[in-house]
Amino acid sequence: MFENLRIGTRLILAFLVMSILVAAVSIFSVIELNKVQGPLTKDIPAGLLELETTSHLDGLAQKIRFYDQVLTESARNYAQSGDKKWKYRYKNVEPQLSSAIREAIEKGDAEDQQIFSAIQKAKLSYADLEYQCLASVDIGDRQRALAILESQDYWQHKEEYKAGLESYIERRGKKYGDTLEVTATKVDQIVQDTHRLVSESLQFLTIFSLLSMLLAVVLGIFVSRSILNPMKSLERGVEIIGKGNLDYKIRVKAKDEMGRFATAFNDMTRKLKESYAGLEQKVREKTSELANKVEELEETKKTILKEKVVSEALLASIGEGMIATDQNGSIMVMNPQAEAMFGWTADEALGQSFWDVIPSQSEKGEVILQDQRAISMALATGKKVISTAYYISRDKRKIPVAITVSPVRLDDKILGAIEIVRDITKEKEVDMMKTEFISTVSHELRTPLTVIREGVSLVLDQVFGQINEKQKKFLWIALEDIDRLKRIIDNLLDISKIESGKIEIKREEVDLVHIAQSVLATFQTRAHNKGLELRVKSSSEKIEAYLDRDKIIQVFTNLIGNAMKFTEKGHIEVGVEEKGGEIQCYVADSGKGIAEEDLAKMFGKFQQVGRTNGTGEKGTGLGLSISKGIVGLHRGKIWVESKLDQGTRFVFLLPKFTFQDQLRDTLMVGMKEAKSQKSALSLVTFEFKNIEMLRNAKGRQKTVQMMTQMEAVTRNCLRRQLDMTLWNRDTLHVILPTTIKENAFHVADRVHKSLVEYLSKEDPAQQIKLYYKIVAYPEDGSSENDLIQHSQAA
Amino acid sequence: MAKKILIVDDEENIVTMVEARLMGNGYDVITANDGQEGLAKARSEKPDLIILDIMLPKIDGYKVCRMLKFDEQYKHIPVILFSARTQDSDLETGKQQGADAYITKPFQPEALLSKIKELLSE
Numbered sequence: 001m002f003e004n005l006r007i008g009t010r011l012i013l014a015f016l017v018m019s020i021l022v023a024a025v026s027i028f029s030v031i032e033l034n035k036v037q038g039p040l041t042k043d044i045p046a047g048l049l050e051l052e053t054t055s056h057l058d059g060l061a062q063k064i065r066f067y068d069q070v071l072t073e074s075a076r077n078y079a080q081s082g083d084k085k086w087k088y089r090y091k092n093v094e095p096q097l098s099s100a101i102r103e104a105i106e107k108g109d110a111e112d113q114q115i116f117s118a119i120q121k122a123k124l125s126y127a128d129l130e131y132q133c134l135a136s137v138d139i140g141d142r143q144r145a146l147a148i149l150e151s152q153d154y155w156q157h158k159e160e161y162k163a164g165l166e167s168y169i170e171r172r173g174k175k176y177g178d179t180l181e182v183t184a185t186k187v188d189q190i191v192q193d194t195h196r197l198v199s200e201s202l203q204f205l206t207i208f209s210l211l212s213m214l215l216a217v218v219l220g221i222f223v224s225r226s227i228l229n230p231m232k233s234l235e236r237g238v239e240i241i242g243k244g245n246l247d248y249k250i251r252v253k254a255k256d257e258m259g260r261f262a263t264a265f266n267d268m269t270r271k272l273k274e275s276y277a278g279l280e281q282k283v284r285e286k287t288s289e290l291a292n293k294v295e296e297l298e299e300t301k302k303t304i305l306k307e308k309v310v311s312e313a314l315l316a317s318i319g320e321g322m323i324a325t326d327q328n329g330s331i332m333v334m335n336p337q338a339e340a341m342f343g344w345t346a347d348e349a350l351g352q353s354f355w356d357v358i359p360s361q362s363e364k365g366e367v368i369l370q371d372q373r374a375i376s377m378a379l380a381t382g383k384k385v386i387s388t389a390y391y392i393s394r395d396k397r398k399i400p401v402a403i404t405v406s407p408v409r410l411d412d413k414i415l416g417a418i419e420i421v422r423d424i425t426k427e428k429e430v431d432m433m434k435t436e437f438i439s440t441v442s443h444e445l446r447t448p449l450t451v452i453r454e455g456v457s458l459v460l461d462q463v464f465g466q467i468n469e470k471q472k473k474f475l476w477i478a479l480e481d482i483d484r485l486k487r488i489i490d491n492l493l494d495i496s497k498i499e500s501g502k503i504e505i506k507r508e509e510v511d512l513v514h515i516a517q518s519v520l521a522t523f524q525t526r527a528h529n530k531g532l533e534l535r536v537k538s539s540s541e542k543i544e545a546y547l548d549r550d551k552i553i554q555v556f557t558n559l560i561g562n563a564m565k566f567t568e569k570g571h572i573e574v575g576v577e578e579k580g581g582e583i584q585c586y587v588a589d590s591g592k593g594i595a596e597e598d599l600a601k602m603f604g605k606f607q608q609v610g611r612t613n614g615t616g617e618k619g620t621g622l623g624l625s626i627s628k629g630i631v632g633l634h635r636g637k638i639w640v641e642s643k644l645d646q647g648t649r650f651v652f653l654l655p656k657f658t659f660q661d662q663l664r665d666t667l668m669v670g671m672k673e674a675k676s677q678k679s680a681l682s683l684v685t686f687e688f689k690n691i692e693m694l695r696n697a698k699g700r701q702k703t704v705q706m707m708t709q710m711e712a713v714t715r716n717c718l719r720r721q722l723d724m725t726l727w728n729r730d731t732l733h734v735i736l737p738t739t740i741k742e743n744a745f746h747v748a749d750r751v752h753k754s755l756v757e758y759l760s761k762e763d764p765a766q767q768i769k770l771y772y773k774i775v776a777y778p779e780d781g782s783s784e785n786d787l788i789q790h791s792q793a794a
Numbered sequence: 795m796a797k798k799i800l801i802v803d804d805e806e807n808i809v810t811m812v813e814a815r816l817m818g819n820g821y822d823v824i825t826a827n828d829g830q831e832g833l834a835k836a837r838s839e840k841p842d843l844i845i846l847d848i849m850l851p852k853i854d855g856y857k858v859c860r861m862l863k864f865d866e867q868y869k870h871i872p873v874i875l876f877s878a879r880t881q882d883s884d885l886e887t888g889k890q891q892g893a894d895a896y897i898t899k900p901f902q903p904e905a906l907l908s909k910i911k912e913l914l915s916e
Contacts, residue, residue: 439879443849446878447805450899454811457903463818486900493880705886 006256007227014223021212028208032201036194043190053107060104061168064119067097068161075130078137079145087134094127111171119164126157230258238265246273321421327414329354329375341423343394354419359392362719372720378405378417381677388424400428434500442493449489453482484620491622495605498629505548505633508704509659509729512545512552512583513538516574519556523564523572530564533571539578546659546728551630558623559587559650565619566648567591581656582636588649594642602640603628627652659728660788666724667784670737674777682744682776684734685791686714686755689769691730706762707732713758717751733791741776748772797914798822800839802832802858803847803876808899812845815903821910829853836862841871843914846893848877848884856891863892872913876901 005013070093078086101123104116129148136145148154230252237250246269252262315322321338325331331354334346342358349357354375360368370376374385385405390398402422408415459467460475467475497503517536527534556574563572570590577584594602601607606621631638631652638652667683674681695703707727714725714734724735734751736744752772759768775781775790799821803809806827813823824839826832829850836844836858844862848855855875862868875893877884888896895909 439881442880443878446899447808450878450901451805451807451811453900454808454815454903458811458814458818461818461903463814482900490880705889 007258010223010226014219017219018212018216021215025205025209025212029201029205032197032205035197035201040194044194057104057108057112060100060107061165063100064097064104065165067093067100068123068158068165071097071127071130072158075133076146076149079133079142079149082137082140082142087137090130090134094130097123097127112168115164115168115171119161119168122157122160122164126154126161129154129157226254227258230254230256230262234258234262234265237262241265241269246270246276321423322418323349323354323358323421324408324416324418325354325375326416327379329370329379329417331357332416338421341393341399341421342391360389361392361398363390364716365398366719368719372722374403374405375417375419378407379414381673382407382409382414391421400424402427435502438493438496438500438502442489445489446486449482449486453479453486456482488620488622491620491626494626495622495629498626498633503629503633505551506704506708507546507548507657507659507662509544510547510549510552512543512547512576512585512654513541515549515553516556516576516585519553519560520572520574522557523560526564527572530567531569532564532567535571535573537573537575537577539576543576543578543583544658545583545654546657546662547634547654548630551633552654555627555630555652556585556587558627562619562623562650563587563589563591563648570647578656583654583656584651585654586649586651588647590647593644593646593648594640595644599640599642603638659726663726663728663733663788664784666726666735667787670722670724670735671777671784671787673737677738679738680740680777681787682736682739682741682747682774683787683791684736684744684748684751684772684774686732686734686748686751686770686772688730688732689771690767693767694763709762710755710758713754714751717754718747723747739776741774741779744774744776748774796820796822797842798824798839799910800824800826800832800836800841800844802826802829802835802844802850802855804828804850805847808847812906815906816910819907829855829858833858833861836868836871840868843910844871844873845876845897846873848875848879848888856887859888859891859893874906874909874913 071090074086074090074093077083078090101116101120105113105120108116129151133145133148136142136148233252234250237248240248241250248269249266250262252259315333315335316337318335319337321341322333322335323331323338324333331349331352334344334349336346339345339349344357355370355373360373362368368389371380374387374389377383378385384407386403387405388400388402391401393399400423402424403419405417405419407417456475456479458464460472460479494503513536516538520534520536524534560572560574567589568591572590573586573588575584575586575588603624605625607624608619608621628638631654634654634657636652636654638650640648640650642648667681670681673679691703694706710732711725711727714732718725718734718736722737726733726735732755734748736747739747752770755770759770760766773791775787777787780790781787799816801809801812801816801823802825803812804827809825809827813825816823824835824841826835830852832844832846832850833853835841846855846859850858853861855877859873859875862871862873869892872894873892874895874897875888875891876897876899877888878899880898885896894913897906897909
């Protein structure tokens with residue numbers, strides 16, 4: 001029943017009981033002590049006081065008697081002897097007697113007071129007489145003195161005094177004995193009573209305390225047992241269950257916390273048992289599933305093996321070399337073509353660094369460094385790289401190759417790269433052959449042509465003697481067509497160069513209005529002879545653009561020449577207009593115009609539409625085609641507007657490309673890369689001070705040639721395809737993508753040295769001073785314009 | 795005294811034509827058909843001007859030109875490079891070898907003659 005109470009309640013109860021016991025003990029102690037208080041504080045002191053008083057009174061009474069005797073004696077002796085010492089003695093004692101009597105009156109009880117008052121009265125009276133006696137002695141009247149002492153008055157008072165004392169003593173005698181006895185007995189009694197009281201109390205308290213302690217201990221034992229026993233059961237039970245016996249049930253009878261804990265624990269054990277059973281079942285199921293999966297895997301393995309074999313066959317069958325590397329550039333795969341190309345077996349190359357196995361050189365034979373190689377760039381930027389290079393095979397042959405590198409990505413990580421290599425030796429040869437062919441052919445054609453022309457010319461110029469008119473005429477006709485043939489060959493050469501992309505535009509700052517004017521001027525005479533008006537129209541006096549001067553002159557020449565051919569009267573107008581970001585040029589004539597069906601064919605090869613006889617050279621049919629090619633190279637557009645008999649207008653548009661535009665354009669690409677890759681870009685600007693002097697001395701053309709040469713020299717110093725050069729008037733810009741400012745200084749230094757070397761040959765007088773300045777992203781600016789501005793700030 | 799011009803070209807016909815033209819204009823002409831011969835004749839005959847084809851057997855025109863121009867004894871002789879090669883790079887190379895002029899084939903007789911006159915009068 002005790003056990004059904006909650007543990008907390010039990011503990012509280014136990015402590016409560018113990019507290020009560022302790023309190024009870026204390027209370028009883030206090031009560032008992034209180035009992036002693038009475039006697040101790042009242043009875044005994046009272047008794048003692050009485051004793052004290054009585055004895056004190058006694059003492060006083062003694063004093064009173066004694067002093068009285070002393071007084072009587074002193075007075076008598078004085079009266080008899082007249083010795084002063086007896087007077088002094090009397091005077092000494094008398095006050096003492098008075099005070100004693102006063103004290104007695106004070107201290108005594110009512111009866112005592114009565115007695116002592118009578119005594120006092122008596123004393124006063126006889127004392128008075130004694131004083132009279134003394135006085136008499138003083139005056140020498142000893143007789144009188146003695147007489148006083150003998151007087152009846154005196155002896156009466158003395159008797160009264162004595163009587164008083166005796167009555168006291170009498171009373172005392174009884175009382176003294178009584179009181180003393182009673183008091184002493186009383187006190188004795190009280191003391192005994194107190195003793196008894198104390199020992200009784202002591203006994204009681206001792207027993208009570210012992211009982212209480214016993215009770216407390218018993219209670220304690222009970223309570224702790226009631227708590228600990230269930231705990232022990234639990235502990236035992238948990239241990240057994242813990243060892244694995246999930247069927248064991250902990251038994252705790254109580255319904256308190258322990259009981260509930262036991263119940264809960266049993267529940268848990270049961271659930272555990274159930275889940276174990278469940279788990280076992282699951283494990284069995286899973287194991288069989290696993291077995292199935294393993295079977296499937298075996299199947300998959302076989303499939304993969306098949307695919308592997310297929311892909312290996314594929315790899316072996318593609319015509320180009322393929323090398324795959326991991327993210328560090330170590331070779332993982334190398335196909336047979338690559339093996340054959342470079343002379344390494346896949347086994348030898350596997351695991352090696354790509355750049356160690358296959359070195360690369362520039363055209364001139366300089367080693368290309370690892371971080372400038374295509375695979376490095378692809379790995380670094382995660383972008384495809386298409387390029388050409390010269391790879392060195394195992395037997396040290398230099399093989400020209402076209403390479404395409406694709407990085408391999410998984411989510412955001414770059415796992416490696418795959419490089420496809422194509423041996424372009426043949427292509428390069430073919431290319432070379434093409435170039436050679438063109439030059440050779442034109443050379444081969446020109447040589448006999450020279451002979452023919454000169455032969456005819458010599459005769460026509462009558463170097464070998466006079467010729468008649470008819471001979472002249474026919475020879476002249478022959479000469480004309482010989483010249484035409486020459487022009488056709490020239491044009492063919494131009495066209496083939498344009499079409500094979502072998503032509504390079506050499507841009508410089510030109511004034512288009514000036515060019516239009518000067519070309520038109522060359523036709524002045526012919527126009528005059530034909531009676532044609534020539535005029536130039538422009539939207540402003542000077543329109544500058546960054547173009548290939550000679551080629552644009554060629555276009556104007558061609559268009560104006562055509563206009564001349566097909567215009568008999570009227571005018572030829574050349575216009576140059578700035579329209580937004582473009583420059584529009586036109587050559588308009590008031591000639592015969594072009595039929596609608598012929599308009600589309602105008603720019604085709606060997607198109608000769610409506611040829612006229614007459615002035616001007618015979619056409620080659622290639623002029624417009626070449627003009628179209630040139631305009632195309634400048635990224636412009638050319639077209640014709642014409643109606644039969646209403647004149648013709650040839651128009652070409654050129655993007656207004658200033659040098660600044662080109663610089664900005666070129667920078668922009670590099671900056672974009674730098675920003676997205678979070679790398680850098682450096683712009684080195686070389687300034688050729690005093691180059692105007694050279695221009696004045698040696699002419700524009702020579703200066704242009706020099707600048708072109710210096711650009712070439714600069715290019716030689718740059719080892720990467722990425723790096724770009726641009727020049728204009730008196731500055732040469734070098735754009736170094738992904739290069740930080742620090743490294744740019746090294747490059748600039750190198751270039752500077754080479755340029756100075758070149759200049760020392762061309763300009764021994766050292767008039768031209770070469771300076772350079774470097775600006776970089778991100779330190780010096782965050783946009784192309786920033787960088788350009790910065791580089792121009794002196 | 796008539797000026798002496800050396801023509802060096804491996805094409806016989808060209809030589810014939812140019813010779814005729816020059817002689818018709820009062821010049822004395824000596825000829826050579828390859829670079830080696832041209833060099834030898836230039837040194838031995840010391841002409842007043844040399845017309846030099848580029849595509850020559852044995853030693854090509856560029857080399858001949860350079861050798862003469864870097865030789866103290868002969869660098870004073872004006873050299874006209876004479877070629878069917880019309881590329882800018884050819885002209886450039888010619889300049890580098892020290893040539894005084896470059897005439898392309900086929901040529902305008904007047905142009906050639908006036909250039910010769912110009913160079914001889916310097």
